[in-house]
Amino acid sequence: MLSAYGKLGCMLRIDLPDVAALERGVAVLGSGGGGDSRTAATLLRRRLADGLDVAVRPLAALPPRARVVPVGVVGATAVFAEKLPGGHEVAAAVDAIQRWTGERADALVSIEIGGLNGVMPLVAACDLGLGAVDADLSGRGLPRLDQLSLAAAGRPITPAALAEPSGQVLVQGTGAPADLERTARTFLPGAGGWAALALAPVPAGELAACCVTGSVSAAVRLGRRLLALGDSPDPDRLAAATGGRVLSVGRVAEVARRPGPGAHGRPGFARGSVTVTGHGTDELLRLEMENEYLLALRDGRVVASTPDVIAVLDRRTGAPIAGDTVRVGMEVLVLQVAIAPFWTEPGRLAVLAPRAYGLDADPALLLPPGPGEAR
Amino acid sequence: MLGGEGMSSVRRLLALPEWSGAVRVLAGAAGLDAPVRAVRPVADPGAGDPVAAGELIVVTGPPQPADWRLDALLRRVADAGGAGVLVPFGPPAGSGAPVASAPEPGSGAVAGSGMTAGSGAVMGSGVVAGSGAARATVLLAERLGLPLLGAAGGDPLNLVVTARLLLAEPEIDRARLVLAAHRAFDDRACAPEDVMRRLGDLLGVPVALLDDRGQPLAGRLAEPGAVRVDEFVPQRVALADGVLLAHPAMLPYPARPTFWLVAELRGTAAARAEIVPPALSVAAVAVQRWLLAHRLELERDARARTALLGDLLRLDGEPSAQLRRRVADAGWQLGGWHVGLRIGAVSTLDLVPRTAEISRVLRAEGVEAVVVEHGEGWTGWTSFAQEPTPARVRALAGRLRAAHRKLRGAIADHMGVGRPHPWPEGLAGTVAEATDAARLAATRPEAGYFLQVDQLGMAQLLLEWTRTDTFEPAARALLAPLRDQPGDLVRTLSAYLDAESSIAETAAVLGVHRNTVAARIDRVERLLGVDLGHRDERLALHLACRTVTLPGR
Numbered sequence: 001m002l003s004a005y006g007k008l009g010c011m012l013r014i015d016l017p018d019v020a021a022l023e024r025g026v027a028v029l030g031s032g033g034g035g036d037s038r039t040a041a042t043l044l045r046r047r048l049a050d051g052l053d054v055a056v057r058p059l060a061a062l063p064p065r066a067r068v069v070p071v072g073v074v075g076a077t078a079v080f081a082e083k084l085p086g087g088h089e090v091a092a093a094v095d096a097i098q099r100w101t102g103e104r105a106d107a108l109v110s111i112e113i114g115g116l117n118g119v120m121p122l123v124a125a126c127d128l129g130l131g132a133v134d135a136d137l138s139g140r141g142l143p144r145l146d147q148l149s150l151a152a153a154g155r156p157i158t159p160a161a162l163a164e165p166s167g168q169v170l171v172q173g174t175g176a177p178a179d180l181e182r183t184a185r186t187f188l189p190g191a192g193g194w195a196a197l198a199l200a201p202v203p204a205g206e207l208a209a210c211c212v213t214g215s216v217s218a219a220v221r222l223g224r225r226l227l228a229l230g231d232s233p234d235p236d237r238l239a240a241a242t243g244g245r246v247l248s249v250g251r252v253a254e255v256a257r258r259p260g261p262g263a264h265g266r267p268g269f270a271r272g273s274v275t276v277t278g279h280g281t282d283e284l285l286r287l288e289m290e291n292e293y294l295l296a297l298r299d300g301r302v303v304a305s306t307p308d309v310i311a312v313l314d315r316r317t318g319a320p321i322a323g324d325t326v327r328v329g330m331e332v333l334v335l336q337v338a339i340a341p342f343w344t345e346p347g348r349l350a351v352l353a354p355r356a357y358g359l360d361a362d363p364a365l366l367l368p369p370g371p372g373e374a375r
Numbered sequence: 376m377l378g379g380e381g382m383s384s385v386r387r388l389l390a391l392p393e394w395s396g397a398v399r400v401l402a403g404a405a406g407l408d409a410p411v412r413a414v415r416p417v418a419d420p421g422a423g424d425p426v427a428a429g430e431l432i433v434v435t436g437p438p439q440p441a442d443w444r445l446d447a448l449l450r451r452v453a454d455a456g457g458a459g460v461l462v463p464f465g466p467p468a469g470s471g472a473p474v475a476s477a478p479e480p481g482s483g484a485v486a487g488s489g490m491t492a493g494s495g496a497v498m499g500s501g502v503v504a505g506s507g508a509a510r511a512t513v514l515l516a517e518r519l520g521l522p523l524l525g526a527a528g529g530d531p532l533n534l535v536v537t538a539r540l541l542l543a544e545p546e547i548d549r550a551r552l553v554l555a556a557h558r559a560f561d562d563r564a565c566a567p568e569d570v571m572r573r574l575g576d577l578l579g580v581p582v583a584l585l586d587d588r589g590q591p592l593a594g595r596l597a598e599p600g601a602v603r604v605d606e607f608v609p610q611r612v613a614l615a616d617g618v619l620l621a622h623p624a625m626l627p628y629p630a631r632p633t634f635w636l637v638a639e640l641r642g643t644a645a646a647r648a649e650i651v652p653p654a655l656s657v658a659a660v661a662v663q664r665w666l667l668a669h670r671l672e673l674e675r676d677a678r679a680r681t682a683l684l685g686d687l688l689r690l691d692g693e694p695s696a697q698l699r700r701r702v703a704d705a706g707w708q709l710g711g712w713h714v715g716l717r718i719g720a721v722s723t724l725d726l727v728p729r730t731a732e733i734s735r736v737l738r739a740e741g742v743e744a745v746v747v748e749h750g751e752g753w754t755g756w757t758s759f760a761q762e763p764t765p766a767r768v769r770a771l772a773g774r775l776r777a778a779h780r781k782l783r784g785a786i787a788d789h790m791g792v793g794r795p796h797p798w799p800e801g802l803a804g805t806v807a808e809a810t811d812a813a814r815l816a817a818t819r820p821e822a823g824y825f826l827q828v829d830q831l832g833m834a835q836l837l838l839e840w841t842r843t844d845t846f847e848p849a850a851r852a853l854l855a856p857l858r859d860q861p862g863d864l865v866r867t868l869s870a871y872l873d874a875e876s877s878i879a880e881t882a883a884v885l886g887v888h889r890n891t892v893a894a895r896i897d898r899v900e901r902l903l904g905v906d907l908g909h910r911d912e913r914l915a916l917h918l919a920c921r922t923v924t925l926p927g928r
Contacts, residue, residue, distance in 0.1 A: 253510075253511075253514060254509075254510045254511050254514070256441045256509050256510065256511065258440045258441055271441075273441055273443060273509065273511055275510070275511040275514060277514075282518065284511070284514055284515050284518055286443060286446055286511050286515070288443045295443065297443060297446055297447060297450075299450060299515060299518065299519070300446040300447050300448075300449050300450025300451075300453070300515055300519070301447070301450050302447065359443070360421045360444065361447075
């Protein structure tokens with residue numbers, strides 16, 4: 001089956017030198033979340049160095065009936081870096097979903113381009129000898145399964161299979177997206193913190209309408225441009241290179257973390273805020289975060305919000321700083337990058353708008369996303 | 376009235392007993408002295424109600440840790456020119472656990488189990504110790520210069536209530552004072568001095584009554600000169616340690632203050648500067664009422680006197696019993712000998728209020744005279760029981776001249792004095808002489824604008840008068856229409872006037888037929904446009920004729 005569409009052109013090959021660009025790109029798209037892409041990038045480098053090959057095909061290049069299985073890693077990614085994968089988890093999850101649905105996987109697609117899930121499906125594609133699709137189900141970093149583009153487009157995301165490192169495999173046959181999210185949250189603490197996820201195969205012809213296309217190649221391009229800026233990137237050039245807007249250049253004056261509001265007796269995601277004092281302006285940029293940076297207020301006024309990507313970059317290296325590692329005293333650039341148009345369509349915006357995270361503010365987006373808009 | 380409505384400051388609110396123990400300034404101390412006009416509770420900092428200028432927003436709902444919506448609220452309040460934000464901290468009502476302290480057990484692990492990004496378990500930092508406000512919020516309040524207050528324990532609504540009572544206090548105080556002022560200055564008209572005494576009792580501060588030039592009439596002030604008496608509006612003058620409040624008491628005409636009511640508020644009393652002006656205004660109305668009543672009385676008297684004078688001057692023969700009664704009521708004396716007075720007022724002067732001043736000046740010079748507003752000046756007379764000796768008349772003239780010097784400029788312009796004439800027919804005569812003399816005096820700066828028709832008679836007066844360089848051209852101009860006319864009109868007119876307007880006598884003097892004289896006089900009247908029956912015109916023409924026909928001129 002692979003050979004059937006392997007002959008088609010405009011395929012993206014990820015070679016060893018591209019891994020750094022991919023890693024940087026997905027880390028920025030994680031919007032401060034999405035997990036540590038470094039471990040995943042190391043795994044991918046190892047496989048490429050061993051002569052394995054990963055081909056990322058445009059969705060349009062697949063036959064409409066090709067079955068694409070969305071895969072990824074869910075759970076606490078801090079644990080992922082400590083409790084390393086055995087390499088069989090994604091395969092186990094894909095196996096389980098193939099057995100449950102009785103359909104063979106022809107290709108894999110990432111559930112989330114932002115963070116480690118922008119890289120892990122490529123590792124799995126190497127391991128399983130399957131192709132990867134140049135698309136994802138998020139377009140950025142997302143915290144909840146019921147926010148995936150499949151759910152936002154009205155498709156079920158069950159059946160789904162979860163496979164954790166010590167061998168447990170869980171398949172949820174039916175249920176609403178919120179049910180799957182709840183199941184995963186219940187399963188994960190007992191499973192050791194993280195698990196591989198595979199969703200039921202989606203025919204390629206149907207996937208186009210319910211995913212963010214071209215996101216892997218976009219991440220690589222974004223990463224390349226960022227790396228090309230070198231150390232101590234100039235804010236204007238950074239904005240021009242990303243098509244985004246620099247919200248602040250300054251020093252982290254404060255990081256506050258607190259428990260989030262719980263629901264149904266279970267605590268919610270932790271909350272936090274980061275305050276950056278602008279150099280030369282003394283403007284205060286406050287970022288509200290949950291798993292990702294979600295909202296930016298400049299001197300009390302909302303200036304940027306989810307679903308746009310808000311990234312905090314190390315001012316010296318240009319490397320993204322995740323929400324769980326940002327510390328007082330860091331010299332940072334805060335960057336806003338426009339979200340994929342998939343999410344700004346009516347009916348979908350609410351899925352990722354601030355109010356979906358309990359933040360009572362209207363979305364503040366870079367719309368229309370003009371290239372190189374000045375800050 | 377509205378300018379000072381509820382003016383207070385956050386600093387003053389903090390001094391309230393209910394606030395002082397419970398509320399702390401977390402940030403933005405720079406704005407503590409900004410005015411607070413209103414205090415409004417909001418249950419939820421995210422509520423998007425518009426904020427008004429001068430408003431202090433009190434968040435009453437239980438605080439949420441590090442709530443970013445507080446930042447947005449600070450911004451909205453700052454943008455609207457609000458006075459500040461108060462947030463509760465400490466245990467919210469109905470909960471024993473302090474907010475924003477240590478994380479709940481296990482929350483770190485679960486909270487970190489986001490789909491991808493695990494947040495760390497580091498909690499509790501970034502909250503200012505002992506307050507519910509995040510350090511980010513504190514930094515922002517400091518940056519905006521907007522007071523951020525923290526209330527420990529208790530119900531913030533209590534703070535709202537006490538603050539609102541304080542804000543309403545000046546209004547209540549003012550209302551009380553105005554009511555008390557209305558009671559004090561009831562319908563009875565009382566003299567300005569009494570009004571000031573009661574006002575001083577009412578306000579408990581030094582008050583004074585100033586005249587239209589700012590000189591004190593009653594009361595005592597350290598700096599009465601600070602009032603700008605040329606600006607006829609209520610004034611507020613800053614003093615070194617207080618404020619001077621001034622309110623004019625005006626009559627509709629002339630529209631300039633007759634009096635100024637001034638209150639001096641020093642030291643702690645200066646805080647009542649917003650409260651006192653309405654009471655001052657009520658007192659000014661009382662003074663104004665008195666002025667109006669007084670003026671009405673003066674006017675009524677003046678009219679009666681003027682009418683009475685007119686009746687006396689027109690009198691031929693003995694006055695009726697009724698007229699004598701009116702004269703007696705006016706306090707005038709008719710018997711004996713009279714010397715008439717005529718005082719011309721400076722232009723556009725309001726006569727009635729000055730009559731008393733003229734009487735006062737005359738009395739000061741030892742002259743008891745009746746003075747009545749009459750035309751554009753005053754007419755009057757002084758009486759002697761017996762025919763006065765020339766020495767007494769000269770002494771009288773000297774005293775009148777001295778009085779005129781005092782009056783001249785501000786009130787009087789010129790003065791004429793007649794000869795002594797006996798009652799009754801002589802009163803009109805001496806007044807007429809005085810009137811003529813006054814008319815001449817108006818053109819005689821060298822005589823100090825003062826002329827007396829003395830025993831030497833009119834002729835000398837006239838001759839003296841016609842020697843002026845100003846009169847001769849005027850006389851010639853006056854008679855110019857008669858020149859180059861057929862018939863010797865100037866000579867005919869001169870003879871006619873010399874003959875006391877007798878046609879027959881004139882005809883005899885000129886040696887022409889009486890019809891000729893009548894026709895000529897008729898032409899003279901038409902050419903000159905005069906009525907020779909009018910004594911003023913007759914006098915002027917007579918003098919003019921004398922001037923142009925005088926030998927040697």
